[in-house]
Amino acid sequence: MAMIETSTQAYQRDRRVVIAGIVLISLLSWVYLFVIAAPGPVDHTSAHAGMHPAMAAWDGGLLALSIVMWSVMMIAMMLPTATPMVLSFTRLQHQREARSKAIRLTGWFSAGYLGTWIVFSLMAAFAQWALYSSNLMTSVMGSATPLLAGTLLVTAGLFQWSDMKEACLSKCRSPLNFLLNEWRPGSSGALIMGLRHGIFCVGCCWVLMLLMFVGGVMNLAWMAAxxxxVLLEKILP
Incomplete structure (x- = not known):
């Protein structure tokens, strides 16, 4: 006779599924970034829009590729940092008697969160196009002038001590408090909660993402750093 699955067992099973999903999506995103950052056989740069040396002739296709690149980059960088929040959401779904829907609702929550970063990616891609068109970026998408790099670094430093940064970061550091205060039932509720968490996350990290224009948009070491x-900011007191 098969054993009846307890609530704890059900949560642990779903927790493993969620972790596996986060790891798989993050890993695939990083693999994609490694592939497009690899030197090309002819011009020693990637043929992707993020690194192509002839980006002055940007068209709709190259802009679309740049949006894809930024979107995948944000997923690779920001999905792992949301792991504590996502797992807390799954646990609360089990505690609120939504065990059979926990995985699906967690998917909606994660989609909302990543959706905000994809919107940010749209703006970042247009910023990349504008900076390159103004000759403020190099062919490998780093700052072409000390003034731009210095301005971004100073802006990031000042923002780190701002009230806005602290207010947004406080929403990310305490997953349980955020979820209890923002709780909404159902799939639409999970999506809205994910969107709101994403908004706070973008609010505290957007300046850090702009530092990619300093180190180079496709600088993998810079991305990892x-x-x-960001992860340490969220989990450390």
Missing amino acids: ITIY
Whole structure:
């Protein structure tokens, strides 16, 4: 006779599924970034819009590729940092008697969260196009002038000590408090909660993302460093 699954067992099973999903999506995103950042066989740069040396002739296709690049980059960097919040959401779904829907609702929550970063990616891609068209960026998408790099670094430093930064970061550091205060039932509720969490996350991290224009948009080490920094900001007191 099969054993009846307890609530704890059900949660642990779903927790493993959620973690596996986060790891898989994040890993695939990083693999994509590694592939497009790899030097090309002819011009020693990627043929992707993020690194192509002839970006002055941007058209709709290259802009679309840049949006895809930024979107995947944000998923690779920001999905892992949301792991504590996503797992807390799954746990609360189990505690609120939504066990059979926990995975699906967690998917909606995650989609809302990533949706805000995709919107940010649209703006970042247009900013990249504008900076390159103004000759303020190099062919490998780093700052072409010390003034731009310095301005971005100073802006990021000042923002780190701002009230807005602290207000948004406080929403990300305490997953349980955020979820209890923002709780909404059903799929639409999960999506809205994810969107709101994403808005707060973008609010506290958007300046850090602009530092990609300093180190180089496709600088993988720079991406990893910012990802680790954001994660530590969220989990450390």
